[in-house]
Amino acid sequence: MSATARDPRRPPAWDVLIIGAGVIGLATAWRVASRGLSVTVVDPDPAGGACRVAAGMLTPVSELAYGEEPLLRLGIASRDRYASFVAELEEAAGHETGYRRDGLLQVAFDSDDLAFLDDLRRFQESLGVPVEALTGRECRRLEPMLAPSVRGGLLAPEDGSVDPRRLTGALLVACQNAGVRLVERRADALIVERDTATGVRLDDGAELRAGKVLLAAGAWSNDLKGLPDGVVPEVRPVKGQVVRLRARAPFLGRATRGLVRGSSIYLVPRADGEIVVGATQEEMGFDTTVTAGGLWQLLRDARELLPGVTELEFAEVSAGLRPGSPDNAPVLGASALPGLFLATGHFRNGVLLAPVTADAMAEMLVDGTVPEVAAPFTPDRFEPFEVEARA
Structure with missing residues (x-):
């Protein structure tokens, strides 16, 4: 039966359909399913994409920028939930995640x-x-492999890290155990009926229906056909290259961020x-090419801070x-x-x-309420546009 001919009295197959x-x-799928809703997740490469490349730092303090106080509060709230999460x-799942605090x-x-770190410290202290x-x-006492030239630093004692590859692996198992259905296909088009999102059409032509659709497709969030103009703010891809050694x-005891002549x-x-x-940060569209320049920049700055890094075994280089x-x-x-x-x-904060x-999102999807900590980040903060169907 076609989308336009679908019997409106027929209930959707799933409560929530998640793209990504x-x-x-x-x-989100795991949390929603744990609340008793039926959930389907659509993705051609589960646990791939940016989360497979990410380093997994849980550092809302070090990522802080001026004017981002609501984002700082959101990040701290999430970091502080990590241990129980x-x-x-x-x-x-029965799987470890590599979580450290x-x-x-x-x-x-x-x-x-x-001087930059000192300014950052004063700003952080002003926010408590x-x-x-x-x-x-003192930095070298904490991390003896640091170069003698390191001038000083800051310690954020409550920050930490997690292994995103292990984290998403555990989430896949937990979702499966919670009854989440995983469809390894690409969502091609949003199905809209009577001015309401009711499901997606897959790249093989199959259609999935749900009471609610959640778009969580990362850098590809604007690629779904059928999205009315203006409904999804423009989400752009920002390339990052990562080296694994x-x-x-024993070489390094904790997550370490450095500034080397202004380069992070x-x-x-x-x-x-x-x-x-x-990680490098490059506005290059959907290019995931690993470049010699990106690799050189990372190893050059790493060597300035930790000269012994050149003795480590090279394991992998990737871009997300x-x-x-x-x-x-x-x-x-x-x-x-x-x-x-x-x-x-x-x-930069997906894992965090x-x-x-x-x-x-579970509270919004299940109860229809917006938690206070998430209120500054709802889609309506962007300039509204007239909603028009897109071919």
Whole structure:
């Protein structure tokens, strides 16, 4: 039966249909299914995309920028939920996630970098965010492999990290155990009937119906055919290149972010000896090419901070696409089109914001209420547009 001829009296097959099986889509699916709703998730490459490349830093403090106080509160709320979120997830899935909460060290290579960190510290303290200023010697006491040239730094003691690959692997199992149906196809077009989103058409022509549709497709959130103009804010891809190294002996104790002549770099250790080094930030459209320049930049800055990094085993290099919204903050909640909800635009913070996003979207989808912490990030904060069907 065609979309236009569908019997309106027939109930939808599923309560919620989620487009996108990245960390946001999977976490939300698990939370919604745990609330008793039937859920289907559509994605041709579950647990792929940006979350497979991400380093997994849980660092709302170090990512803070001026004018982003609501995003800081959202990030802290999500970071503070991680311990209970991971404990529940690991029990549900029977898989570890590599979660750690041992602080983040930010270090400065030269005096200009140190001045920037000092300004950042004063801003953080004005917002009541705990952070500790350290001398270069104190930084090296925490991380002995740091170069003697490191001038000083900051310690955010409540920050941490998680392994996104393990995290999404655990979410896939937890979703399956909760009864979530996973369809490994590409969602080609949104089905809209009587000015309401009622499902999607897949790339093989099959149609899936649901009472509510959640678009959580990351950088590809604007690619779905049939989206009325203006319903989804423009979400752009932002490329990031990441290098994975492997240490055979203890090398780095905690996630470390550095400023090297104004250029930012981070190194995130895993329990198995892997060191994730990233990340470039490039506005290159949907290009995921790994470049010699990007690789050189990462290794050059990493070597300035930790000279011994050149002795580590090279394991992998990859590139992913972060979803950036017009204001680089997430878009969470009901769209202007009835039946269509959005959870996209998380930019650099998708892994960090997964717990709070999943909880907020579950509340919106199940109860129809918007949690206070998510209220600044609803789609209606952008200039409204006239809704017109797109071919």
